[in-house]
Amino acid sequence: MKEGPDIAQIGALIGDPARANMLTALMGGRALTATELAEVGGITLQTASTHLSKLEAGGLLAQRKQGRHRYFALADDGVGKLLENIMGFAATRGHLRHRPGPKEPALRKARICYDHLAGDYGVRMLDSLIASGAISALDDGLSLTERGETQLTSIGIDVTGLRSTRRPLCRSCLDWSERRAHLAGSLGKALLSNFFDKGWARRTENSRSILFTSEGERRFLALFPIEAGEMDRG
Amino acid sequence: MKEGPDIAQIGALIGDPARANMLTALMGGRALTATELAEVGGITLQTASTHLSKLEAGGLLAQRKQGRHRYFALADDGVGKLLENIMGFAATRGHLRHRPGPKEPALRKARICYDHLAGDYGVRMLDSLIASGAISALDDGLSLTERGETQLTSIGIDVTGLRSTRRPLCRSCLDWSERRAHLAGSLGKALLSNFFDKGWARRTENSRSILFTSEGERRFLALFPIEAGEMDRG
DNA sequence: TTCATACTTCGATCGTAACCGAAGCATCGA
DNA sequence: TCGATGCTTCGGTTACGATCGAAGTATGAA
Secondary structure, X not given: OOOOEOHHHHHXXXXXXXXXXXXXXXXXXXXXXXXXHHHHHOOOHHHHHHHHHHHHHOOOEEEEEEOOEEEEEEOOHHHHHHHHHHHHHHXXXXXXXXXXXXXXXXXXXXXXXXXXEEOHHHHHHHHHHHHOOOEEEEOEEEEEOHHHHHHHHHOOOOHHHHHOOOOOOOEEEXXXXXXOEEEEHHHHHHHHHHHHHOXXXXXXXXXXXXXXXXXXXXXXHHHOOOOOOOOOOO | OOOOEOHHHXXXXXXXXXXXXXXXXXXXXXXXEHHHHHHHHOOOHHHHHHHHHHHHHOOOEEEEEEOOEEEXXXXXXXXXXXXXXXXXXXXXXXXXXXXXXXXXXXHHHOEEEOOEEEOHHHHHHHHHHHHXXXXXXXXXXXXXXXXXXXXXXXXXXXXXXXXXXXXXXOEEEEOOOOOOEEEEHHHHHHHHHHHHHOOOEEEOOOOOEEEEOHHHHHHHHHHOOOOXXXXXXX
């Protein structure tokens, strides 16, 4: 009976609403202090502290002391990947947190998914990259083509540099709002950074949603066009 | 704050030890009755019944009435995939259920992972298929080559039939014991069925481990050889 | 030093959910 | 029709863990 890894432990860690809120907030990619996390969890600092030590002991979080602050972040992108996975699953089963506030549409349009672009725009970007032959989609997984390498290098992505890292270049990640894949992996991360660097978009303070400038949006849509007849997919 | 899918709900569902045990048992792929699941969960039938309704309401399980029995199974292979994912993660964080009984080595050697082969043998099989050029591994994902299609058809796999199903042919799945990928997807399932059909191996009653006959083991190892110098990977 | 801020630890309370005994319902075989 | 089996529902108990107030520790600023 007692076989294999214990899924109950991490299930329980993620299963508490306060902890889940904190983890979701940390999916934004930046490190947050205990006080900030207490806020997003809707609990006092003491309680948050207890939760955070549990999450750290469980290997989900890593902390970094900086002066009298303690910054918490997801332990590594394995954790991000896991949470994305669960989110994707939760979305397919209709487990939505029922407070669809005004930010919900913005979140569906474009948001950060740990370190890459997700939402309508994320899905569109991947679709377009596949349609243009920059990325080829196989049974399960994505691969950058030579043509794609040329194209992305021309817009300022250091593809050869990315290739030298351990992290996979292309990964697909199921988008919970669109229920279709968007691009993750080091390439996904680099593309989003590229948009930030160019001033096309910026993060929001208290949300995972990404705001495009009107100019940035125009350029983004021009760079990743959707072919006619492709609108009805999915 | 209240953004996106609720990971807490499924976290909580998986987070209870009794439920986690039942789900793990169902990873074996076959449907089990409420009574059997109560047994593996180490709880009474009443309690199990409550748990099972929660899991069903949460979309993790599906039940099928058959006479006065009620068979429970994972709702679909999305659930299996999710659980595998969490197991893989749990294994990397050292969350092992500490009762490494006598079955543990058998489990590491060969076990069923929802519907396909996992463990040392599962990893070996994929390695061998990649080495022989039957499957090509890309940044993230696997793809069956023409050569592979020929090879697998010759041992009795209906590849064209599998292609017609909705389910992806090749998927990689992180093996928690080996910490490397093995083959999932409809092809992974078909291969394991093939071994069963040929009498090379069989399932065990109360465990996810797979027992090879000595003849079956010999043939399996011959069919999926490991090239010299490849032993030290991983 | 002294005070303020950021956080942790302690101790106690409280709510929820896991749990089981008992009773109820459904299906099957005789 | 009757009893046996498989499972669910009900009711009450219990235990665990989330929660917070209060006190304690660490860092920085004055």
